[in-house]
Amino acid sequence: MGNEAPKLTINNLKIRYITKEHSTLAIDNISLTVQDGEFVSIVGPSGCGKSTLLKAVSGLLKAESGEILLDGRDVQGVPDSVGFVFQNDALLPWKTVVDNVRLPLEVKGLNIKEQTAQAVSLLDSVGLKNFEQYYPQQLSGGMRKRVALARSFAYDPDLYLMDEPFGPLDAQTRVKIGSAFLKMWEKVGKSVLFVTHDIEEAIVLSDRVIVMSKRPGRIKAEFTIDIERPRPYYDARFDARFKELQKEIWDQIATEE
Numbered sequence: 001m002g003n004e005a006p007k008l009t010i011n012n013l014k015i016r017y018i019t020k021e022h023s024t025l026a027i028d029n030i031s032l033t034v035q036d037g038e039f040v041s042i043v044g045p046s047g048c049g050k051s052t053l054l055k056a057v058s059g060l061l062k063a064e065s066g067e068i069l070l071d072g073r074d075v076q077g078v079p080d081s082v083g084f085v086f087q088n089d090a091l092l093p094w095k096t097v098v099d100n101v102r103l104p105l106e107v108k109g110l111n112i113k114e115q116t117a118q119a120v121s122l123l124d125s126v127g128l129k130n131f132e133q134y135y136p137q138q139l140s141g142g143m144r145k146r147v148a149l150a151r152s153f154a155y156d157p158d159l160y161l162m163d164e165p166f167g168p169l170d171a172q173t174r175v176k177i178g179s180a181f182l183k184m185w186e187k188v189g190k191s192v193l194f195v196t197h198d199i200e201e202a203i204v205l206s207d208r209v210i211v212m213s214k215r216p217g218r219i220k221a222e223f224t225i226d227i228e229r230p231r232p233y234y235d236a237r238f239d240a241r242f243k244e245l246q247k248e249i250w251d252q253i254a255t256e257e
């Protein structure tokens, strides 16, 4: 085991929401792995259990049955080696942009000079040079997402869990942020489990795309994205192989709606 085990292993996972009125089987018998350094995206119809799957991996939901292993080991609670970027950017409104990004570096014990230098450099990578001293409420939604991305790279987890991290944004901003994100990820090469409703985004970013069925979510199909890296974020979608994959994945999802 040890180093040989995948970064993330999910075996026969079943998750049910129980409220006073209803019992809802959200996901049923999901098994998947994410290897060290692999980028895996999950797509599927609305309500199929994509967010539920991520919440379970992040330790926020308990499974009815099945197991979730990190580096081959069972995890309890919220593991340190996992970082999240969810749709809500969750920046601290009373802290400046640079202080929001510095926070994980402070927790790691870097001195203030190193914290600031790294935070400024990460902000530069996401196109926010000169916005260091702004407060989150002085930024647009797209800019706040960039800050959240910079902060997640500052945290530098072994496994990134990302739930629609670029949504809801206009198409142009989405492409710009996606492109900055892909460049940063190509440098660090950590494992990612990424949820999106955007098939093009999933293909351009991923090594594998997993399609879930409608609720209760099961794995319906899986595609290896055999397009060479590094990929040009926008222009990759004009590649013939990209178009083939887009059609095949769309056909799988369309039959689920």
Ligand SMILES: Nc1ncnc2c1ncn2[C@@H]1O[C@H](COP(=O)(O)OP(=O)(O)OP(=O)(O)O)[C@@H](O)[C@H]1O
Residues within 6 Å of the ligand: 017, 018, 019, 024, 026, 044, 045, 046, 047, 048, 049, 050, 051, 052, 053, 197, 215
């Ligand atoms: N807290 C909850 N209590 C009860 N049922 C829930 C809860 N959260 C989600 N569900 C149900 O579980 C199912 C899966 O929800 P989930 O949010 O995981 O889907 P999703 O694939 O992420 O959807 P979308 O693409 O629309 O964001 C849905 O039918 C939803 O109604």
